[in-house]
Amino acid sequence: MLAGREADIDNFRSLIERLGAGSYERSLMYSGLRGVGKTVLLMEFDLFANEAGWATTDVQEVGSQPDFRITFARMAARLLRVISPKQRVLDRVRRALGVVTAFSLVAPALRLTARQRASPRRPESNVFGA
Numbered sequence: 001m002l003a004g005r006e007a008d009i010d011n012f013r014s015l016i017e018r019l020g021a022g023s024y025e026r027s028l029m030y031s032g033l034r035g036v037g038k039t040v041l042l043m044e045f046d047l048f049a050n051e052a053g054w055a056t057t058d059v060q061e062v063g064s065q066p067d068f069r070i071t072f073a074r075m076a077a078r079l080l081r082v083i084s085p086k087q088r089v090l091d092r093v094r095r096a097l098g099v100v101t102a103f104s105l106v107a108p109a110l111r112l113t114a115r116q117r118a119s120p121r122r123p124e125s126n127v128f129g130a
Helices: 007-018 036-052 068-082 085-118
Strands: none
Touching: 007 036, 007 085
16 A cells, blocks of 8 residues: 555545446546656556456656657557457457467477377387288
8 A cells, every 4th residue: 555645545446436336427536746656556547447448548647748748649549459359359360370379389399209108119110010
């Protein structure tokens, strides 16, 4: 738990619950002097939101970029890729292909090993019935 931030964390958890239930809510905004823990608090909020099934993107300080529009556009694009059904399907297909590729590289060796265990090696003369 973050020291002195219990009320903020409770407010955010309540916000997530209300939004999850379909309620409309007002945004939370945090400001303060450098070093008071705003970023740490936002990273904690990010974890809570992810645990609740919400898609999130990087925690970034708004004033750290010269043009907020560019920062926001990049964050929105990343977030849209995360929540896009098409992108999720493409990601799953890529993962599945990776598994199939790995399996195809490993499977022949596993099959050979299984055959060797199932039937002990016979002398070559017995292979042709000699």
